[in-house]
Amino acid sequence: MTPPPFTRHAGRVAALPHANVDTDQIVPKQFLKRIERSGFGPVLFHDWRYGADGSPDPAFELNHPEAAQATLLLAGANFGCGSSREHAVWALREYGFRAVLAESFADIFFANCCQSGLLPVRLGTGEMRELFAGRYDLVVDLAGQTVQDAHGFRAAFAIDPYRRDMLLRGLDEIGRTLLEGDRIAAYERSRA
Amino acid sequence: MRTLFEKVWDAHVVHRLPEGPALLYVDLHLVHEVTSPQAFEGLRLAGRRVRRPDLTIATVDHNVPTDDRTLPVADPVSARQLEALAANAHEFGIELFDLASPRQGIVHVIGPELGLTQPGMLIVCGDSHTSTHGAFGALAFGIGTSEVEHVLATQCLVASRPKTMEVRFDGTLGPGVTAKDMILALIGRIGTAGATGHVIEYGGDAVRRLSMEGRMTVCNMSIEAGARAGMIAPDDVTFAYLAGRPRAPEGEGEGGGFRRAVEGWRALGTDEGAEFDARVTLAAGAIAPQVTWGTSPGMVVEITGRVPDPAGFASAAERQAAERALQYMNLKPGTPLEGLPIDRVFLGSCTNARIEDLRSAARVVRGRKVASGVRALVVPGSQQVKAQAEAEGLDRVFREAGFEWRNSGCSMCLGMNPDVLASGERCAATSNRNFEGRQGRGGRTHLMSPAMAAAAGIAGRLVDVRRWSAA
Numbered sequence: 263m264t265p266p267p268f269t270r271h272a273g274r275v276a277a278l279p280h281a282n283v284d285t286d287q288i289v290p291k292q293f294l295k296r297i298e299r300s301g302f303g304p305v306l307f308h309d310w311r312y313g314a315d316g317s318p319d320p321a322f323e324l325n326h327p328e329a330a331q332a333t334l335l336l337a338g339a340n341f342g343c344g345s346s347r348e349h350a351v352w353a354l355r356e357y358g359f360r361a362v363l364a365e366s367f368a369d370i371f372f373a374n375c376c377q378s379g380l381l382p383v384r385l386g387t388g389e390m391r392e393l394f395a396g397r398y399d400l401v402v403d404l405a406g407q408t409v410q411d412a413h414g415f416r417a418a419f420a421i422d423p424y425r426r427d428m429l430l431r432g433l434d435e436i437g438r439t440l441l442e443g444d445r446i447a448a449y450e451r452s453r454a
Numbered sequence: 455m456r457t458l459f460e461k462v463w464d465a466h467v468v469h470r471l472p473e474g475p476a477l478l479y480v481d482l483h484l485v486h487e488v489t490s491p492q493a494f495e496g497l498r499l500a501g502r503r504v505r506r507p508d509l510t511i512a513t514v515d516h517n518v519p520t521d522d523r524t525l526p527v528a529d530p531v532s533a534r535q536l537e538a539l540a541a542n543a544h545e546f547g548i549e550l551f552d553l554a555s556p557r558q559g560i561v562h563v564i565g566p567e568l569g570l571t572q573p574g575m576l577i578v579c580g581d582s583h584t585s586t587h588g589a590f591g592a593l594a595f596g597i598g599t600s601e602v603e604h605v606l607a608t609q610c611l612v613a614s615r616p617k618t619m620e621v622r623f624d625g626t627l628g629p630g631v632t633a634k635d636m637i638l639a640l641i642g643r644i645g646t647a648g649a650t651g652h653v654i655e656y657g658g659d660a661v662r663r664l665s666m667e668g669r670m671t672v673c674n675m676s677i678e679a680g681a682r683a684g685m686i687a688p689d690d691v692t693f694a695y696l697a698g699r700p701r702a703p704e705g706e707g708e709g710g711g712f713r714r715a716v717e718g719w720r721a722l723g724t725d726e727g728a729e730f731d732a733r734v735t736l737a738a739g740a741i742a743p744q745v746t747w748g749t750s751p752g753m754v755v756e757i758t759g760r761v762p763d764p765a766g767f768a769s770a771a772e773r774q775a776a777e778r779a780l781q782y783m784n785l786k787p788g789t790p791l792e793g794l795p796i797d798r799v800f801l802g803s804c805t806n807a808r809i810e811d812l813r814s815a816a817r818v819v820r821g822r823k824v825a826s827g828v829r830a831l832v833v834p835g836s837q838q839v840k841a842q843a844e845a846e847g848l849d850r851v852f853r854e855a856g857f858e859w860r861n862s863g864c865s866m867c868l869g870m871n872p873d874v875l876a877s878g879e880r881c882a883a884t885s886n887r888n889f890e891g892r893q894g895r896g897g898r899t900h901l902m903s904p905a906m907a908a909a910a911g912i913a914g915r916l917v918d919v920r921r922w923s924a925a
């Protein structure tokens with residue numbers, strides 16, 4: 263799958279200030295039976311988003327009026343821990359998020375984000391605290407590796423050059439690896 | 455001087471990409487029904503094939519019913535996913551252990567059982583508990599569906615080299631204390647993100663003395679500590695487990711394939727003096743049976759402990775998480791864990807549903823009855839484990855005590871099949887995740903060892919198996 267390129271994105275934030283949000287919460291298991299990559303946006307955070315009767319829970323952060331139309335998610339530390347389900351990333355993307363900003367991410371979730379064009383942005387503890395304190399519009403610039411707002415907030419973030427390049431150009435990683443076919447074949451011969 | 459991890463990593467580097475990460479060769483790719491359909495669809499859309507179907511093995515586990523298997527799968531959506539895997543395996547020439555196979559089981563149970571999992575291998579699967587296979591000295595980790603597609607198409611994976619962490623369990627475990635308690639104690643110590651970005655290598659006397667089943671339990675939950683993988687250097691225990699397994703190298707005699715393989719495997723251990731990026735040491739003798747009280751595996755205390763007071767946590771984030779967890783779990787600070795009434799028992803999952811786990815639970819259960827009002831379930835990790843347990847008469851021990859005896863699958867570990875907790879039910883579980891709603895919306899999970907869960911089922915409340923078993 264080729265992800266859409268990500269260069270720079272300006273958007274509204276939604277804040278979910280809980281640590282250790284696991285992928286079981288992002289997409290509960292009852293929705294993992296789909297065999298398509300689509301259809302997960304409507305069930306994003308299902309059990310938090312909707313009450314047992316199916317109506318939206320007004321207390322849930324993404325249901326707050328100021329989170330409507332948000333495209334940037336501010337999350338707590340160790341976001342995306344637990345199950346490897348990439349469905350979690352597909353759901354966040356389909357719901358409309360282009361980037362997730364957190365102090366830290368679980369490893370598999372971080373890799374899945376890069377694969378499906380959802381930019382994971384790691385910021386410092388203090389920077390995240392400042393963002394949670396009320397920044398509603400941010401610009402995330404992958405090319406420049408910065409997050410800024412119109413009121414003087416500016417933070418730089420690190421991402422490894424390979425992932426950055428893949429996201430910037432929306433590369434098809436499989437196509438790229440297939441170009442190494444000779445090397446792979448040589449490796450296979452060397453071990454035979 | 456290199457660590458076990460470094461040796462296995464280095465041996466699988468096909469090519470270093472100019473931007474830093476490595477192209478790694480995958481020796482064994484395990485596939486299950488939930489995280490693979492979109493990957494196969496991706497291959498089809500791009501007109502790609504599976505590069506090495508011979509290194510790819512599929513099974514069904516997450517979705518499968520664990521009751522009567524002669525009936526069609528009742529849930530049409532589950533059935534569709536199971537059918538999709540069968541069709542994909544057929545189309546791309548991949549061996550599949552389906553519901554009819556006597557070898558079917560949880561992917562992380564059947565890999566080792568078949569002897570597919572071997573020391574020094576690089577193993578991946580679209581499942582976070584792939585770390586289980588590290589118990590054999592393999593480098594094994596979970597990947598997402600896009601990466602599953604990448605491995606199917608190229609037999610390779612692009613990955614940046616993780617850091618290394620050594621975790622030592624020195625000394626000897628006390629009676630009634632198990633591998634599950636070791637790993638829960640570690641997670642309690644370092645936290646659920648304590649090993650993020652690292653591959654853990656477990657060592658020390660207490661690890662060396664564990665059976666392969668116990669080692670798998672420890673490596674399995676490495677992911678709950680945030681680790682990319684967990685590994686244990688192979689030794690005679692490992693080789694004895696593998697000898698004679700259907701897919702292990704053959705020939706144990708002089709010059710035989712298995713003998714030669716063992717010689718190579720012996721060289722995998724971490725060299726004296728090799729450096730780790732981080733080190734943690736625990737005294738095995740100080741570990742008591744562990745029970746989780748909250749909604750994250752790091753929220754764990756000794757069975758003799760009490761539900762903590764959120765006010766006692768250092769950071770605001772931890773306080774808030776603890777408060778939220780207590781509300782979900784319907785627990786008050788200061789409540790002793792011992793004596794907490796339970797409604798359900800789940801003996802199963804890739805963490806604790808191997809034969810040794812069932813034996814240890816059966817020892818507790820034998821001649822007793824499940825407390826009235828408690829529903830208890832045993833779900834063997836594979837059909838082979840089930841057959842072995844039946845040959846040993848364990849099924850009768852469980853049934854006579856009032857446990858339900860099921861076919862293998864993930865079952866109530868994640869409740870994708872009909873085995874789920876009802877809202878508000880409290881469960882003593884041998885699985886690995888106590889997340890909100892994991893076992894069913896509103897369900898409350900307490901993680902513990904098989905002996906502790908079995909004892910809880912008999913007593914109808916959480917008990918300290920060390921004192922209880924004498925009673």
Ligand code: SF4
Pocket residue numbers: 515516560561562581583803804805863864867868885886
């Ligand atoms: S038993 Fe549970 S943790 Fe293990 S593979 Fe199945 S669902 Fe995942």
